Amino acid sequence: MSRYEIEHSTRFEYTAPITETMMELRLRPLDGAGQRCLDFQLEVSPRTKVGSFHDGYGNEVHYFNLLRAHQRVRVTSRSLVERSEPEAGGATTDDLVQDFLRFRSPVNDVAGVRNLASRHTPADPSSGASVEQALDALAVEISHDFQYDPAVTNVYTSVDEVLELRAGVCQDFAHLFIAAARAMGVPARYVSGYIHLPSNAGVTEGASHAWAEAWVAGTGWVGYDATHPIRAAENHVRVAVGRDYRDAAPTRGVYVGAATGSMAVSVRTKMVSDGN
């Protein structure tokens, strides 16, 4: 069992004052599947009323609108999360997951995706173990054949482009994994969250992370991180799920005003003692 303190900060800066920001946040770590969110605090500056609801994926969504002139917005969340291995057989019984087979841009059904999938056809599609093995190999191939390069893609990049570039970031690799899994007939979804990979003093500084989950009959959702490549483990903290990045993005919104904006994100995760 591990406990993490996470601070996730996003700053939006505009070249001139804007008149309106409308934003949705998916920042509260999920409960369930071996994870509990023990504490969550959200700070939005300039100060404004923040509402919340649960979307159809079970994510807790916070939202706000700023209707007065402003030139920067800062959103900071602080979470305390307890993480353990999910109990065997403790998977959700919700087996109505067929919509996670459907392709939708940026997760497109293209020849490159089908080729990738065809190289990892499970030996026995009716066996969960065989499907899991095939997906492990898929994650390994993506991480080996694609270069991690934060300079070549953006949040709108489709899997077609990633296949051409042979490079991308965790979001692109998650999309590609999802596309190939769906092409194999395995429902797959996107996970937005954090990975704790301490460099010094037990602290990770960096950005948020993304990976994929595949639905394995009899087991439930299994996490695959095609960036590293590993199964999602105790150092993965799940924050939001969806069909693809758009459903699970930590922040999404629109602004009104004659200005261009820039965004900067920082994430800090720290393992803490659970008191025992």
Next chain:
Amino acid sequence: MPPAKLLGAQYQSNGFYDEMLAAPAQPRPAYRRLYDRLNELGTDELAHRHDLAMRMFRNHGITFAVYPDEQGIEKVFPFDLIPRVIAARTWKRLEAGLKQRVHALNLFLEDVYGPKRILRQGVVPAEIVLSSSLYLREVDGLPAPHGVRCHIAGIDLVRDHKGEFLVLEDNLRTPSGVSYVLANREVMKRVLPSLFGGYPVRPVEGYCHQLLDNLRWLAPKDVDDPTVVLLTPGINNSAYFEHLFLAKQMGIELVEGTDLLVDGDRVFMRTTKGLRRVHVIYRRVDDEWVDPVFGRPDSLVGVPGLVHAYVAGGVTIANGLGTGVADDKAVYALIPKIIRYYLDEEPILPNVPTYLCSLEADRKYVLEHLERLVVKAVAGSGGYGMMIGPEASAAERERFRKRIEAEPRAFIAQPVVALSVQPVFDEGRLRPCHQDLRPFVLTGKEVSVTPGGLTRVALKSGSLIVNSSQGGGSRDTWVLAGSHDEDSDTA
């Protein structure tokens, strides 16, 4: 010498079910008076009245724009002078069938965006419902006021070679056409008032009152005198005329996305006197465009934050989000089962037999019989994305074969229904044209159907496509009240 009968032996129904004539020069009972009166008027007079009618449509700006013309060309919706007559007894059954269907579809929507019992029990295959591109998992579990999601439905009916009414498709997103029902009646009453003599035609004008009543009923609980608006994508939308027309008839504001703003889970309209709270939005903007935070971020016609206000109960939108899953053409094939499951009743109105290309056996049959079938894209509407096998070229059939093989879930196929015909007055003579019927079903406290609906006529000779975007026209549709010695449109 008396003039030759308009519908004498020279008029041939070509073996189709003719709604007006049982045989040459033999009108069905409900059409007898109408038939006599048309003959009394004669060709020249009818031509004159037709011109008059078209001028009225133009002068009143009753037009529509056709996609995919980027220019958005405004056209007058072609109109035929000869009304369609539906006997009281026939309508009674249609009305009951439509109410039953829409009631069941609302229960279905409430279930698939809630407990999903029908899917969990395997009554209909979950993969067909959930694989619909119109199923919105993002609104799963979000409540709908009064449990109603589809407030306004347009159900397309056709009559086959035996004269039997079948449901061809359901339109549960933003169905259009009701403005033509109202305009056609208005124009008919002015241009040919004498035709109505002796016919107890049920009025259609109640539609707007009923719709406004229903929309007001949807307002958040604490509101006594709710403000209702109609949200349009704007003047480039093909149905803009209708948006304008309905807003005017209901006495509500017609607004575009930029006229509204969301503040603290409430929606406000910008007016010359400042902000005014809006409680109910009759939206004619599709799900994915309605709010750029919720759907497409590049939507310029939506209202940022509208869905938050809706989820928080500060505003109601009609139709609700995600209703399209119930008019997906693959889900259509399941509707008889859906009706039996929720209502424990037999469907009153039958479906057209439908092959689902996602099922292997069906797909095999479809690919072997393309020249005999109508193939439709499941999420399509407006007559776009379809192929009529017997009329298609070999190249077009081949193109559809490839598309079906590449994406089977995206297509269904149906046998060609020999749509009924009725005479159309065209340049001084009468010729048979195929037609369908789109009644409008409103769901408020109760389900109601405006008598009749929009009869769309395929004006291109021999064509089966009645959509206004594809060269269709329309005619007034008369539902007769009470029992009557002429109360039969079939004998």
